[in-house]
Amino acid sequence: ELKVEQNPLFLSMQEGKNYTIYCNYSTTSDRLYWYRQDPGKSLESLFVLLSNGAVKQEGRLMASLDTKARLSTLHITAAVHDLSATYFCAVDIQAQGGSEKLVFGKGTKLTVNP
Amino acid sequence: DSGVTQTPKHLITATGQRVTLRCSPRSGDLSVYWYQQSLDQGLQFLIQYYNGEERAKGNILERFSAQQFPDLHSELNLSSLELGDSALYFCASSHIPGASGGADEQFFGPGTRLTVL
Numbered sequence: 618e619l620k621v622e623q624n625p626l627f628l629s630m631q632e633g634k635n636y637t638i639y640c641n642y643s644t645t646s647d648r649l650y651w652y653r654q655d656p657g658k659s660l661e662s663l664f665v666l667l668s669n670g671a672v673k674q675e676g677r678l679m680a681s682l683d684t685k686a687r688l689s690t691l692h693i694t695a696a697v698h699d700l701s702a703t704y705f706c707a708v709d710i711q712a713q714g715g716s717e718k719l720v721f722g723k724g725t726k727l728t729v730n731p
Numbered sequence: 732d733s734g735v736t737q738t739p740k741h742l743i744t745a746t747g748q749r750v751t752l753r754c755s756p757r758s759g760d761l762s763v764y765w766y767q768q769s770l771d772q773g774l775q776f777l778i779q780y781y782n783g784e785e786r787a788k789g790n791i792l793e794r795f796s797a798q799q800f801p802d803l804h805s806e807l808n809l810s811s812l813e814l815g816d817s818a819l820y821f822c823a824s825s826h827i828p829g830a831s832g833g834a835d836e837q838f839f840g841p842g843t844r845l846t847v848l
Contacts, residue, residue: 650836659842660823661839662836662838662839665836709835718779718787718789719837723773
């Protein structure tokens with residue numbers, strides 16, 4: 618059974634600082650997604666990583682994927698309060714016939730303090 | 732706004748009851764997925780439909796069932812409700828599951844918050 622582990626689960630950081638969230642998974646997959654969730658809200662797609670070595674950046678967030686190490690990272694640069702949210706990584710499990718599901722990590726609750 | 736709609740937003744009901752959650756996918760998306768988010772279990776995949784047919788099943792209880800209609804909207808039916816079924820239920824849709832180039836990216840609806848008392 619696929620396991621997706623995120624760490625840390627809770628992250629409190631000061632504005633202006635940098636930090637990295639890690640996402641490890643236990644089986645082969647070359648599709649990984651990062652989502653953001655604000656309290657009581659839906660999941661907002663941040664990044665779609667589809668191949669080994671993929672790197673994507675949007676604003677202060679950068680995500681990368683190493684399929685050989687089964688590791689994805691979400692790097693936060695010069696954090697601002699607006700980035701406070703819970704971040705999920707999700708690994709795509711594809712079976713035959715195009716069926717698929719996402720297996721989510723437990724999420725990293727990020728709090729950015731002024 | 733992802734383009735996926737879900738109704739109702741909130742649902743409060745009693746144990747033993749049955750409820751139906753509704754989802755309309757993004758225009759042009761053929762696949763619908765249902766997920767449950769609870770504090771103790773996190774986000775869990777329940778079931779996937781593609782163009783009206785069931786494609787994949789996850790940790791879905793036998794008390795729960797779903798279907799996708801010809802107009803591609805989907806309904807999740809939850810019966811004999813228990814306190815532990817209280818959760819946020821998300822629907823997501825994608826264009827072509829398993830497609831390359833990101834065409835299978837899942838977009839999530841706003842969710843239905845179910846409270847079982």
